[in-house]
Amino acid sequence: MRFPRCMSTQHPDNATPPFFAGGSVIRGDAEVREAYYAYSHLGCDEQMWDYEGKEVDAFVVKKLLTRYEGFFRGNALGKNLFLTFRVPNPRVERVEAKILFETLESIPRSCDVARVLYGDDVPCPVFEVILPMTTSAQELNRVDHYYAEHIGKRERQNCLDVSFGEWVGEYRPKRINVIPLVEDMQHLLSIDAIVSEYLEGKNIDYQRVFLARSDPALNYGQLAAVLLTKIALHRLQLLERRIGIELLPILGVGSVPFRGNLRPGRVDEFLSEYPSVQTFTIQSAFKYDHEPTTVQRAIERIHSVPRSRASEIDEQRCRAIVAKSAERYAEDIQALAPLINGISAYIPARRARKLHIGLFGYSRELDGHTEVRLPRAITFCASLYSIGLPPELLGWSTLDRSEIAAVRIAYTHVDQDMQDSLRYLNRANMKHLPDVVRADVDAAIELFGVEPDAEHEELTTSIFDHIRTAQPSTRINEQIEQAAVLRSFLG
Numbered sequence: 001m002r003f004p005r006c007m008s009t010q011h012p013d014n015a016t017p018p019f020f021a022g023g024s025v026i027r028g029d030a031e032v033r034e035a036y037y038a039y040s041h042l043g044c045d046e047q048m049w050d051y052e053g054k055e056v057d058a059f060v061v062k063k064l065l066t067r068y069e070g071f072f073r074g075n076a077l078g079k080n081l082f083l084t085f086r087v088p089n090p091r092v093e094r095v096e097a098k099i100l101f102e103t104l105e106s107i108p109r110s111c112d113v114a115r116v117l118y119g120d121d122v123p124c125p126v127f128e129v130i131l132p133m134t135t136s137a138q139e140l141n142r143v144d145h146y147y148a149e150h151i152g153k154r155e156r157q158n159c160l161d162v163s164f165g166e167w168v169g170e171y172r173p174k175r176i177n178v179i180p181l182v183e184d185m186q187h188l189l190s191i192d193a194i195v196s197e198y199l200e201g202k203n204i205d206y207q208r209v210f211l212a213r214s215d216p217a218l219n220y221g222q223l224a225a226v227l228l229t230k231i232a233l234h235r236l237q238l239l240e241r242r243i244g245i246e247l248l249p250i251l252g253v254g255s256v257p258f259r260g261n262l263r264p265g266r267v268d269e270f271l272s273e274y275p276s277v278q279t280f281t282i283q284s285a286f287k288y289d290h291e292p293t294t295v296q297r298a299i300e301r302i303h304s305v306p307r308s309r310a311s312e313i314d315e316q317r318c319r320a321i322v323a324k325s326a327e328r329y330a331e332d333i334q335a336l337a338p339l340i341n342g343i344s345a346y347i348p349a350r351r352a353r354k355l356h357i358g359l360f361g362y363s364r365e366l367d368g369h370t371e372v373r374l375p376r377a378i379t380f381c382a383s384l385y386s387i388g389l390p391p392e393l394l395g396w397s398t399l400d401r402s403e404i405a406a407v408r409i410a411y412t413h414v415d416q417d418m419q420d421s422l423r424y425l426n427r428a429n430m431k432h433l434p435d436v437v438r439a440d441v442d443a444a445i446e447l448f449g450v451e452p453d454a455e456h457e458e459l460t461t462s463i464f465d466h467i468r469t470a471q472p473s474t475r476i477n478e479q480i481e482q483a484a485v486l487r488s489f490l491g
Contacts (some may be wrong), residue, residue: 003208004046004082004247006282008038011214011253012351012380013491015484016282026284027352031056032063039081040071043294043299044282046082050094050133051103054352061110065117069166076118077125082336084179086130087110090141103129104147107172115172130210134180135187137197137257143178143362177204179250182462183212185326186221192235198257199245208279208311209236213252214259214377221329221395222258224322228279230313233276237310248307249280255285255489256381256415258391262385263488264290264298266420269413271302276310284350285489321399328440329395334435337372338385343383343467344375346476350490382465382491386480387467388460389433390442392418405446418448424487425450426460432468459483 010031016025020033038044049060057063057167061083063070075081081441087104090097111124131143152174155165164169180198182191188211195209217225233249240247253260257284262270263286270280280302287295329398374380384391408414422444430438459479484490 001046001206003206004044004279006044006299007046007048007082007084007250007279008042008287009048009281009283010034010045010050010351011254011281011378012349013256013489014350015166015481015488015490017288017396018284018288022040025349025352028057029063030183031066032060035060035083036064036068036071038282039075040068041304042274042282042287042295044084045080045267046084046279048084048086048130048281050086051099052086052088052096058106060115065113065125069117073117073195074123077114078127079122081108082128083126084127084128084130084180085141086132089131089133089139091132091135098416100143101146104143104151104176107147107173107176108151112169112390115446120463126176127173128177128179128208129353130179130181130185132181133183134194137194137200139480140178140194140198142182144175144444150174166311177208177473179204179208179210179223179363180253181210181212182232183215183245185216185224185228185322187214188232191211191232192239196239196243196248201244204245205321206248208248208250210250210252214254217391218249218304218374218380219375220322220326222392223395223411223414224326224329224405226414227322227407229274229319230410231315231318233310234313234315248284250279250281251277252281253282254283254378256385256491257421257486258320258381259377260285261417261420262289264294266416266428267298269416271305273411275308278307278351289485289488298465311410311412313410314406314456318410321403321407325395325396328436332394332434333374334372335436336389339433339467340374340383341384342461344379346480347375347379347386347479347491348383348477368410378491380491382484385424386460386483388424389437390421391423393425393441393444394437396447397424399441399443415448418444419451421452422448422450424456424460425452425485426457426464427452428457428461429464432464453486456483456486459486485491 021030026034035047038047077083081344085103087100088096089160090100107126110126112123131140134140152171155163155171159167180194182188187194195207199207211229213225213229216228236247236249253262255263262280381391459482462478463476
């Protein structure tokens with residue numbers, strides 16, 4: 001099997017709406033067109049179809065295959081192209097828990113539609129699901145068991161005088177693959193134990209494993225998120241050697257450095273930073289905030305570079321840095337939370353969705369600090385960038401020279417990523433921020449230098465003046481969008 005390299009997702013981090021959206025917000029049928037566009041024009045070989053926290057078109061397979069039959073006859077869904085459902089996690093999302101069952105029930109129906117076009121020559125168009133906020137092998141096994149026992153075997157069950165198979169036809173596929181999406185520090189650091197336990201007793205050739213980047217950055221800071229990712233990838237590589245099953249990491253990254261810095265102009269740096277990753281998410285800013293030919297070339301480049309080995313890492317040293325940096329970041333967030341929440345109301349929506357709530361999404365106590373509440377990662381980043389405070393700068397002042405040197409060894413492109421961030425710093429605005437935040441900004445400037453973008457600086461000065469003086473105007477929304485267009489990402 002040829003595994004995907006580029007997974008198009010529905011993350012709403014774009015500054016510029018795509019041409020097919022019919023407005024500033026992507027919704028409904030536009031998401032079906034988006035999937036086709038990602039496959040046929042941009043060169044993505046996978047589309048995530050997100051059932052988590054929003055209304056979604058449950059007939060996506062039927063609509064893709066009937067509307068774009070010519071394309072999909074030559075590019076078989078389920079063989080050349082992947083469509084992968086992201087389902088709610090019932091442990092966390094109680095109100096939407098039963099959507100999990102509804103989504104799993106739709107998989108055999110999608111397979112029936114595909115068989116009309118392809119016959120039995122290709123696998124079912126959907127045969128994998130992503131389980132977000134995974135914390136245990138048992139959560140994965142529940143999904144695996146439910147599908148195999150209650151859907152895959154249903155055709156042999158009876159309804160009065162007839163079996164389900166005789167009544168409505170065969171149920172395919174018989175089993176599905178369940179992909180863990182791991183999003184918090186504790187379970188990123190034990191990802192090998194979760195995957196190993198889940199694979200016990202299963203006769204499979206490979207397992208895909210999804211590592212989040214946005215929520216770990218939101219919860220612990222950008223530096224901690226990178227180092228946690230490095231540790232998790234190294235642990236997966238060691239586990240792969242030990243058990244002899246191919247483990248294929250998926251890394252969920254956006255265009256803003258805080259959420260990964262994967263964008264067309266940074267593809268080579270990103271591939272060398274994470275060489276063992278098999279699949280990278282191609283989010284909305286990557287797709288829509290650059291010229292289509294630039295996007296196509298960048299995706300072609302990702303396809304052309306094969307996956308290799310994970311970078312070696314000093315885990316003990318990195319874990320100590322993560323703890324220290326995350327503690328300082330939490331202090332910054334405690335001080336900034338009221339400001340962030342005030343600005344977030346002006347951040348434009350780009351997709352009709354409500355993503356799941358992460359750790360900071362609830363009011364919670366952080367290592368003895370008072371409780372804070374934050375918006376989701378994209379809105380969080382957009383809020384801080386809109387006043388000229390890139391969130392990547394938070395958490396640095398607590399590290400000493402030896403720790404900085406260790407970071408530069410583990411995180412090889414840290415200087416490039418930080419310089420990309422510092423370009424959008426507004427130093428004049430910093431005098432209005434808490435001392436703890438200014439200390440981190442000064443430390444980052446000293447470490448990485450700063451060459452500010454004058455046009456972005458002018459916009460963020462005006463935005464912050466309106467916010468600070470409590471004199472909001474319609475110009476704030478316009479200026480926030482203008483600044484996002486300059487950056488080529490919303491947040």
